[in-house]
Amino acid sequence: MIVREPRSIFAAGHQVKLLAPGAYDTSYVAAGDSIGFAFDAQSGSHAIGTDRSAAFYRDPNTFAGVPNGCDVRSSSRSGGEYLLVSGPQIAVSAKKYRSNIRADRTRALADQLRYWVISGQMPDVLAAENTFRQISAVVAKPKRDPKAARWMTPRRFRQLTETVEAKLEGPLTVAALAEEIGVSASFLSRAFKAYCGQSPYDFILSRRLQRARQLLEATQHSIATIALASGFSSQSHMTSVMRARLGVNPTMIRRP
Numbered sequence: 001m002i003v004r005e006p007r008s009i010f011a012a013g014h015q016v017k018l019l020a021p022g023a024y025d026t027s028y029v030a031a032g033d034s035i036g037f038a039f040d041a042q043s044g045s046h047a048i049g050t051d052r053s054a055a056f057y058r059d060p061n062t063f064a065g066v067p068n069g070c071d072v073r074s075s076s077r078s079g080g081e082y083l084l085v086s087g088p089q090i091a092v093s094a095k096k097y098r099s100n101i102r103a104d105r106t107r108a109l110a111d112q113l114r115y116w117v118i119s120g121q122m123p124d125v126l127a128a129e130n131t132f133r134q135i136s137a138v139v140a141k142p143k144r145d146p147k148a149a150r151w152m153t154p155r156r157f158r159q160l161t162e163t164v165e166a167k168l169e170g171p172l173t174v175a176a177l178a179e180e181i182g183v184s185a186s187f188l189s190r191a192f193k194a195y196c197g198q199s200p201y202d203f204i205l206s207r208r209l210q211r212a213r214q215l216l217e218a219t220q221h222s223i224a225t226i227a228l229a230s231g232f233s234s235q236s237h238m239t240s241v242m243r244a245r246l247g248v249n250p251t252m253i254r255r256p
């Protein structure tokens with residue numbers, strides 16, 4: 001049973017669900033081709049298209065494709081923010097489950113869908129159809145920078161992201177992260193983006209926004225306190241970033 005309630009919208013005949021971070025245990029048979037996007041790293045166990053369970057690890061900013069009729073069982077103690085898209089424009093190539101798919105513009109496309117869900121600012125039908133078409137295309141033809149991606153191993157990436165989480169509310173910089181592992185800031189930026197499709201700066205900012213959203217929903221701390229606890233320099237800074245990236249302000253996220 002899923003314990004994290006999704007937000008959901010319908011656009012141009014497609015359903016878009018946004019699941020909040022949190023533990024989950026789910027089992028279902030896919031009623032149509034669907035594509036999922038992991039905003040955060042996720043780990044747990046699953047059995048997809050098979051009876052045999054196995055441990056899984058999903059890198060952040062990656063897609064997964066689930067074909068129609070696929071039997072899905074998955075569980076995680078921590079989960080992560082996840083987007084699920086289904087509809088007539090969504091097609092999974094080879095009709096086979098695939099995960100950790102990296103492709104050009106994956107994060108930008110997922111951010112656009114999340115913006116629609118959170119802000120409630122729906123696109124016109126033509127724009128929505130174009131976005132869904134692009135998502136199917138990038139999942140079908142993933143691309144990577146092999147040189148930079150080879151250097152950014154899963155171990156290095158996890159080390160970096162763990163450092164980001166540990167220092168999120170402090171004066172975190174890309175230069176300091178690079179110095180900590182002995183590379184230049186420019187090289188780190190290239191390798192990081194080649195691996196997960198997001199620059200270190202954007203990754204840090206997205207993690208701060210997610211922490212702020214969780215605190216706004218789960219606590220009654222003042223917005224100014226939450227801004228500082230999430231690593232923003234001020235309440236106004238957090239508000240401006242939230243409006244630009246999510247289409248909402250802090251008071252719209254806070255639950256009554």
